[in-house]
Amino acid sequence: MKRTDAQFKLRIPPDLKTQIESSALENGRSMNAEIVEQLRAIYRVQTVLKNSHDDELEPLSPEDAIRAQLGALKMHTSQIDLIRQDIERYFEPEKSEQ
Template sequence: MKQTDPQYKLRLPQALKEKIEQASKANNRSMNAEIVARLDASFAAELSPDEDLPDAESLNATASAAIENMKAIMWKAVVERIIEASKVGLDSVYMGIEEVPGANSERPQHQEIFAKVRQQLEAKGYKVLIHDLNYFEIIWG
């Protein structure tokens, strides 16, 4: 984004602002870039086959936004599995990347996203064992 791009003042609930701050730190970008990526991802799903073919730059932005969206989807799926397992007294959980909606272990981008999720987990004190490209174990006990 350029300094000359239009600006818009935005009011956010405190809890949402904190989520954006956390996500932007996890994704190593500014809060503004985080908000823009998430908005782009939300509009990406609206591309219709009836529309004219967008220019390559627009498609690259859409693809980038989709990858950013996949990070959030994967993180949410992992967090939900950990919470679900801890509620029944477990101290570890096995998870397959295919359990994440839309994820595919054969896509290099998704492998990169998983590597970032793994780093986030390890930074929070979890141990992550990778059994193969498709399955991993998350240990907190």
């Protein structure tokens, strides 16, 4: 991306920011590049769905299918990590009381 690309401010919930940071770190990208890549992946899938006729979906290329599956897996992994952290925080006081 270039510095001349369009820019705008974006407000996001803290948990989503954490998820983007984690995903960006895993993928070796900046948060900005991660957001752009995730949006592109979503729009690729939407384009395929939009161009389909009567339940006949245009097949994704093997590369796009793997990217979509990897993206979903990373998203779920990040969500599981956040849930695990919440559970650990919830039960932490009990550990210190024992």
